[in-house]
Amino acid sequence: MVVQKVYHCNNEILEWKWSSDNRLMPQPFWTSIFLIDGLLIDAGAPGGVEDLREFVKSLDSKKRIEKCIITHNHEDHCGGGRMLQEEFNIPVFASKLAIPLLMEEKEYPDYRQMTWGINYQPFQAIVIKNLISSKSGKYIFDIVETPGHALEQISLVERKQQWAFITDAVMPKYQMIFGKDTDIPEDISLIFQSIKKLYDFTNGMEDLLLFTSGKGVFKGRSFLKDRMEEINSLHRKAHRFQSEAKENGLLDKQILRYILKKMYTRENFIGNLTKGGLSHKNLIISLLEWPME
Numbered sequence: 001m002v003v004q005k006v007y008h009c010n011n012e013i014l015e016w017k018w019s020s021d022n023r024l025m026p027q028p029f030w031t032s033i034f035l036i037d038g039l040l041i042d043a044g045a046p047g048g049v050e051d052l053r054e055f056v057k058s059l060d061s062k063k064r065i066e067k068c069i070i071t072h073n074h075e076d077h078c079g080g081g082r083m084l085q086e087e088f089n090i091p092v093f094a095s096k097l098a099i100p101l102l103m104e105e106k107e108y109p110d111y112r113q114m115t116w117g118i119n120y121q122p123f124q125a126i127v128i129k130n131l132i133s134s135k136s137g138k139y140i141f142d143i144v145e146t147p148g149h150a151l152e153q154i155s156l157v158e159r160k161q162q163w164a165f166i167t168d169a170v171m172p173k174y175q176m177i178f179g180k181d182t183d184i185p186e187d188i189s190l191i192f193q194s195i196k197k198l199y200d201f202t203n204g205m206e207d208l209l210l211f212t213s214g215k216g217v218f219k220g221r222s223f224l225k226d227r228m229e230e231i232n233s234l235h236r237k238a239h240r241f242q243s244e245a246k247e248n249g250l251l252d253k254q255i256l257r258y259i260l261k262k263m264y265t266r267e268n269f270i271g272n273l274t275k276g277g278l279s280h281k282n283l284i285i286s287l288l289e290w291p292m293e
């Protein structure tokens, strides 16, 4: 296993990153946990529970975790929830929609078992309200519902500090998406609406910092604006190529292949590795399901 600690904002934010070191993985895939003044955002993957336990034990009283909040129900974000509750008495919060999902056993495909580990431990979380404060009370986070990547996804925004913890709600680039044929049906139109919501919510925050899970920290609201433009452009392209294909008399399956070829040349290796679970094709389907206005 690989663990990295990254400090942000004069050490006020500790990002604890975890990746499996499984040799079959083409590259490390990181999931992040953030610790800010006793507030833990997310609980890592099932495969990282032992490492997370050691991390929690290593914290001095000043850094001691008071509570944890889970941003969404994917196995790489909630894996340590039960361990935190049972072994350290740390209350774990989540959105109303996430709570029943967190109580279920999880079944997920091989490539995700390889990346995030197995044996998810279900647990009961506590419903989060609109606001949550850090241990000393110096930071107050607005809870913003940001569905799309997952229906139950929430983001946390600290207005005074201009921090937004968006974890998986926004990706640095829109290329691939989970499909409707897996347990994680992403919806690109909902993702777009959530990015716009975050953009409006952070109006006036000139120094906004956006924290993603394992994919880096981004500066400025322009990051959100760029993602909206990127998605809009993909949306227009998918529909334009669909019309073109129909004019050429192509049928449904051929239409998808035509659009894929025009937009991406071909499916990339992750699409093949995940047997289409994470694929350009799924993004195209979601773009086509979203009508042009």
Ligand SMILES: [Zn+2]
Pocket: 072, 074, 149, 150, 168
């Ligand atoms: Zn996720």
